[in-house]
Amino acid sequence: MNPHLANLLSRCPELTPCQDEINKIFVALCQSYRKGGKLLICGNGGSAADAEHWTGELLKGFLKKRTLSKKEKDSLPEYLANKLQGALPAIPLGSFSSLSTAFGNDVDPQLTYAQLVWGLGKPGDVLVGISTSGNAVNVCAAMEAAKAKGIVRVGFSGQGGGKLLGLTDLCLRVPAKETYRIQEFHLPVYHCLCLMLEAEFFPEN
Numbered sequence: 001m002n003p004h005l006a007n008l009l010s011r012c013p014e015l016t017p018c019q020d021e022i023n024k025i026f027v028a029l030c031q032s033y034r035k036g037g038k039l040l041i042c043g044n045g046g047s048a049a050d051a052e053h054w055t056g057e058l059l060k061g062f063l064k065k066r067t068l069s070k071k072e073k074d075s076l077p078e079y080l081a082n083k084l085q086g087a088l089p090a091i092p093l094g095s096f097s098s099l100s101t102a103f104g105n106d107v108d109p110q111l112t113y114a115q116l117v118w119g120l121g122k123p124g125d126v127l128v129g130i131s132t133s134g135n136a137v138n139v140c141a142a143m144e145a146a147k148a149k150g151i152v153r154v155g156f157s158g159q160g161g162g163k164l165l166g167l168t169d170l171c172l173r174v175p176a177k178e179t180y181r182i183q184e185f186h187l188p189v190y191h192c193l194c195l196m197l198e199a200e201f202f203p204e205n
Contacts, residue, residue, distance in 0.1 A: 001019075002023070002026070002196055004192050004195040004196045004199065005019065005022060005023065005026075005192055005196065007192075008022075008188055008189070008192040011188070012185070012188055014175050014185070015174065015175070015185060015188070015189065017175065018172055018173070018174060018175075018189070021170060021171070021172050021173075022172065022189060022192065022193065024170050025154055025170050025172065025193060026193055026196050026197070028126055028152050028154065028169070028170060029126055029193065029197060030197070030200055032124055032125060032126045032152065033088055033089075033197070033201065035124050036124070037089075037122075037124040037125045037126065038089035038090060038091065038125050038126075039055075039058065039088070039089065039090040039091070039125070039126050039127075039128065040090075040091050040093055040116075040117060040120060040121055040125060040126070040127045040128070040146075040151075041054055041055060041090065041091070041092050041093065041127075041128045041129075041130065042092075042093040042094060042113045042116075042117075042127070042128075042129055042130070042138070042139055042142055043094070043129065043130030043131065043136075043139065043156075044094075044131070044136055044138065044139070046179075046183050047130035047131060047132065047156075047183070047186075048092070048094035050130055050183065050186055050187065050190065051092040051093065051094055051128075051130060052092045052094070052095070053187070053190075054090065054092075054128075054190045054194070055090040055091065055092045057190075057191065057194040058087065058088040058089075058090040058194060058197070059087045059088070059089070059090060060085050060087060061085045061086070061198075062194050062195065062198050063195060063198060064198055064202050065085065066085040066086035066087070066198070066202045067085070067086070067204075068081060068084060068085070068086060086201070086202050088197060088198075088201060091120060093113050093116045093117070093120075093142070096112075096116060099112070099115070099116065100112045103115050109138075110137045110138050110141060111138070111141050112138060113129075113138045113139060113141065113142035113145075114138070114141040114142045114144065114145040115145075116142075117142045117145040117146050117149065117151065118145045118148075118149065121145075121146060121149045121151045122149065122150075122151075123149060123150030123151065124150070124151075124152075125149075125151045125152070126151065126152045126153075126154060127142060127143065127146040127151050127152070127153050127154065128154045128155075128156060129142055129143055129153070129154070129155050129156070129164060129168070130155075130156040130157075130186065131155070131156070131157055131162065131164055132157065132158050132179045132182040132183060133157070133158065133162050133179075134155065134157035134158065134160060134161045134162020134163055134164040134165060134171075134173075135162040135163050135164075139164070140163050140164065140167055143155070143164065143167040143168060144167065147167075152169055152170075153167065153168040153169045153170075154168055154169065154170045154171070154172070155167070155168040155170070155171035155172065156171075156172050156174075156186050156189070156190075157171060157172065157173055157174075157182070158173065158174060158176055158177055158179075158182040159173055159174070159175055159176060159177050159182075160173070160177075161173045172189065174186065174189070
């Protein structure tokens, strides 16, 4: 078992039933990144904050410094070469305030995430939709757009999974029903995935 996943399960044994799904999500992300793909993440409220948090751990060093390779450093001015860090591309879809307000006002606010997936996504990318109920209309619509684009669809939800269960390729259902408890489980899972990805793509750091 991956040591970061083993550590997660030792700290949060309630997540043991989610072990296989976490591994599958990790594999899907690795496959996407190796082929030049990116991660898109969306959610509402606290889950939108989780999307921001998750991308922040991927776009810079997490536990490691992610020092650039010699080739990368040679392509940069010294002041950048010594400070920039390796990154895994990820985009929190809740951050596009101008697009979101314009599209929401002019077209349909429930379809803003779907529009962003349609505009930014490409085959081989991964979309993570975080919804504690699994029934958020805007997140589910984004999954429909992702399917048409050939994007791998991953859901983060609660015990039941809601509609996301039928709209995703992989759906992490944490063992809780209350919104705050579901969110409390989501955070250590995506932290674990960030640690696993960092170890995979930045082994020398």
